[in-house]
Amino acid sequence: MTADEPLDGQEDQDEAAYRSTHERDQKLNVFESVRVQSANPVEPVKLGPGDSFRFRCHRGVSCWNTCCHGADLTLPPYDILRLSRHFGLRPAEFLERYTVPAEHEDARMPIVKLKMGGDDGGGACPFLAEEGCTVYADRPAACRYYPLGLISVKLKDSEAKEDFNFLVREDHCRGHEEAQTQTVAEFCKEQGVEPYEQINRGWIDILMKLASWRPAGGFMGKNPSPQARQMFFMVSTDVDRLRTFVFESRFLQVYAIPEEALELVRTSDEALIRLGLDWMKNVLFNEPTLEMREDVLQGAIARARSETGGA
């Protein structure tokens, strides 16, 4: 029932050696210059939470809403959830109306982007009206961060990741000329990015790990199967399909999910997305993010032994 075999004893044995020779330092632009239209808009200055920058966006700026045209806006799982709820739509309907399918360039995984207006996608965001953003309370994470970009860095041989921001300075954006200064932490708090960071983190981690293994031909030399890609897309975009999958497939016969957690997953879309992303980490990278039922585990070990000629 899994997208890829979730347990592979031989890979476990070889992983450390393989990792040390193949895994690369990796930098993933999480929200890279989103809504950016100029050629080299990024000021290559690393900003920490306590660093200040000068910026203010308000209705009185001469460039009001310029940046909401032709935006290259990837939607992570929590963004899709919030926007679907905003319109009272099921995720599938939201995806159909407002997004286009795409592929994450570094990780080579299916994602969705917000469908901009115009034949070439250079027109206005579908949520833009004369008065401004009509989904402001539920606007995507990338819109909240702007004019900050977010980069996540993972060094080779280290599981720890470091996130930092940088300033996106586009010629048309007059907000940089305003007198107001604030720290990165103050700006992020005001923009309400925290729940987005919490829930989208697992999704970012998966893309980053896939991107870091790409030069080696995929994780442990294997690219995700078409089925794994489909499952990743389901987890990333559609809580309805994911919930049906969890409760109506063999999922719960394979994984031992504590009853309390299961109850939460029944009622909370956020908890469901977290479970789905943990499952993906297990499927794609054999990470011990979910516990397998003992009988399934023993069966997988026996299968791995017989396939490798072990006792």
Ligand code: SF4
């Ligand atoms: S969601 Fe709102 S802020 Fe983001 S691009 Fe669209 S109109 Fe602009």
Ligand code: SF4
């Ligand atoms: S100041 Fe910058 S962020 Fe605000 S509307 Fe103008 S271009 Fe967009």
